[in-house]
Amino acid sequence: MPGTGGGTDGTGIRVTRAEDGIVRIAVPAAAGPAFTRAVLDVAGAVLTWPVLGPTAHPAAEIHDPGRAQQWLWAIYGERTAAAVHALAAEPPGASTDVMPPESPGPPERPGSETALAGYAARLALGHWAARWWPASYTDGIPALELDLLGMELAALTHRCQQLFDDPEDQPDSDPAELVETHRAALDPLIRWWQAARETASGPVRQLDGVVRLIDDAADCAGLEGDALRRLRSALDAGVPHDPGGAHGLRTPLDLGSLFTRSGDYALAAGERLGVGGRVIARGSGTNDWRRYPPGFVDSAESAVSWTVSAVGAGRRIEVEVVADVAAPVGGVRLAAEVRVEGGPPTRVSLARRGDVWAGRADLDVPASLPPRTRIEVGVLLPGFDPDPEPGDGADGTDGRADRDAVRALARHRLTTAAQPESQEPQGTYTRSLHAPFLAEIVAAATDAGEDF
Template sequence: MAGAGTDVRVTRGEDGTIRVAAGPVLGHIEVCDDVAAAGPDFTRSVLDVAGAVLVWPVLGESGLPVAEIHDAGRAQQWLWAVYGERVAAAVHDAAAGEPAGAHVMTETSALAGAAARLGYGHWAARWWPASYPDGIPVLEPDVLGLEFAALTHRCQQLFDDYGDQPDDCVAELIEEHRSALAPLLQWWRATPQPADTARHLDSVLRLIDDAADCAGLDGTALRRLRSALDEGPDHGRTVTPAGPAALFARQVGYALAAGDPLVAGGRVIARGSGTNDWRRYPPGFIDAAEHAVSWTARALGARRQIEVEVVAHVAAPTTGAPLAAEVRVNGSRPLRVPLGRRDDVWTGRADVDLTPDPSAATSAPPRIEVGVLLPGFDPGAGPEARADRDAIRALARRRLAGAAQPVADDVYDGVAGPFLAETLAATATSEDY
């Protein structure tokens, strides 16, 4: 997290949007990456708050966010708590039409740290690179959702009652993920476990209880939570030698789905790997491995056919998902190949024209490019981002490696500390995901 010596700049765009951006000052050299514009979507965490959007870089230090403020009046309720009173005053002046471009020195606040953590959590729910071949386990969605609820409640100053902030949904999160409350309580009462994990569990459960009470929620699971918190973790203390992951064990068998099985035969012309661009489909569809997309081109008599196989995410839907492969030959217009899930892969095939590449100096094999997308969701192919995807995988591995290590008492005020779902994932075996 950024500390004392953070230089915050307040500027106003031609459209009236006010930007607040921060970076450390090293001597007279200003260091500030424009995280709102640089890099692919999956390298940034984003939080929609009252009157603004907050953005942090996922790769590197989180520090204070970049704020894109579209309603300075609504944003005043949290600006001072995130950036300090002088920044809030500078934003007020900019909104009133005074010359913008102010530089203000500020310190990081507790709300800024909690907001950065909540932003990272939303990023993880969308972009965590879960992959069986890469050895990166999935994050338990119900555990992640309940910690979202706790953090959103903790960060309630960032939100207001206008109803246009999709990230302010404490009651919905608790209702949607309340099935994880019972195993979370078992984990809270379990021994042995590190003291920092016990404190983390206690903090999350008490925030959920308070959030549910403020939202007027009720039900058996929430009443049991209140009773357990009143009694304390020693009441009903249990021993779980199998580890916490066993409390959240899921059935991950693959159901047979629509889609014809690929038929071997014919002469293999070429094989290759496609591009696995995470931005072209929603989370929970495709394994995040770089080589999750593969293809085989065959000659079947006079016909030429391409077969596509894509490793499925463990949570991928078995039916009803119109996932497709996009095939280009020699830079041609894309051919859409419908994919159906069968066991642990998405599969599909189609006849294609595989004439040699006319742009090559000599007769050369056709250039075949294959990607995967969900029509209607797909924003279109972006620039190649292999290095960024590798960096995200490295980040996930570092966080998993550190998830079981002791941490400082206040680490949960920043992104550095593991989420409960990351702690669970770090204890998982290959059979668990």
């Protein structure tokens, strides 16, 4: 999990100027596929935290050291900032290890001068959750309410403005745009905040911090609207803090009724494509999350299934993929990529039908398939697919072990979010990377009352 600064494993920070002119800050971190990394595009650089496993601070690729100086000292400390400045004028290949004046000794403690390192790590993790959260009906991992998550990201982005300087090349750096995009969550967020204050229950400080940052961001950007006016009025008037008194709520707030959730979702509701013939092979495919956008496919490892039938002298494959509860219904088609014995791929167009993406195609294979023929099936969105290299996972195969680790992380965070004592961390909530996001608290509360 990304760290908040302070503490290292004793190997230090290496700063290097590469052949392409980029200055890199390398830190000890486990390599892994894209869905195991939290990334933040900041002024003059890209910061990357590993999501799985401990780390003290991010790696960085700095393409504009001058712009990066506005935040480098706050994330890594003054020595690292000075090393980056010095190496920017050195020839390619130059490098230095940042150590304290008294050598030998532990490396500099990044982020010790300011809380910005913690805010940045939490913001990056929030963007990771918006992109890679492994929502799955079949695995029992509820989806996050993305508008609520977006509102908290708006608050964090506003707090992290020191990291940004140009919305043109930092698309997630505009808190006002995030507020506008996720405005649907504002009214229920205000109601939750008011109820939490009245009953002195739930993540009061976290809600208070989020709504105040949102109000300040909206005020700075000149945003208007009924919900924002209600927020400003509530902040100006103050909220009674009288648990159990005249203003107290007699029953706990039902978070599930506050925030929009997808409607009924009956697994495998549609009829199969069955076209007759004799089934000669069946199996499960690979569900590589990198090959389609979020919200399209259930994240379970068993979401992709296939059947090969003998139809006359030919062979036909049918593919079914469990859809995400929010998957688009029309206008978009996924595809399955089928390989037989490592041969060239056959594309099978998939259409949304009920709760599955489904399609079929004829296979150009010998009529007499050997009993143990290797058939590989994966799902992708044409035009989006990054065509990942085989064996890109840390397990040396297709990333299955990494995906399992991400599922375990999501379940752990939901378990934490369901515990009231975890919802009010000491100190400023945005500095605590382990504190649940508001969207995780809602997902955990809603999941507890549903047969998910």
